[in-house]
Amino acid sequence: MYESLEKGMIPLRQVIDKANTRPSSPIGNHPVEYVRLRREEQTNMVVLSHADKYERAQALFEPVIENLSGGVLRANEQGEERTYR
Structure with a gap:
């Protein structure tokens, strides 16, 4: 992922979002990813x-x-x- 960033293939925002994402923990059949949102960010779905x-x-x-x-x-x-x- 970081190699792709260095080559300019992935936007920086996507890399930052991936870095802030905690590893997913499988609950039942559906993995859930926990993401820390910043003050200015919003989400449409709460789990x-x-x-x-x-x-x-x-x-x-x-x-x-x-x-x-x-x-x-x-x-x-x-x-x-x-x-x-």
Whole structure:
């Protein structure tokens, strides 16, 4: 890659981007490359780690699950009271 730069075959920006790229780590079947962006740079896609996905899903669904499980418990308690009467 650096030899190509010396010969003028690759733009300097591409070499800098390659140097700032961390080695890809295979997750499942898809390799993910981590790139450090500068302040003026932007990206259109963000890849979340499995831990980030789990935390977001837990934050979204935990209140729903608690609400549903509380309703089921209350319904079971009422059903048990009816059978004892």
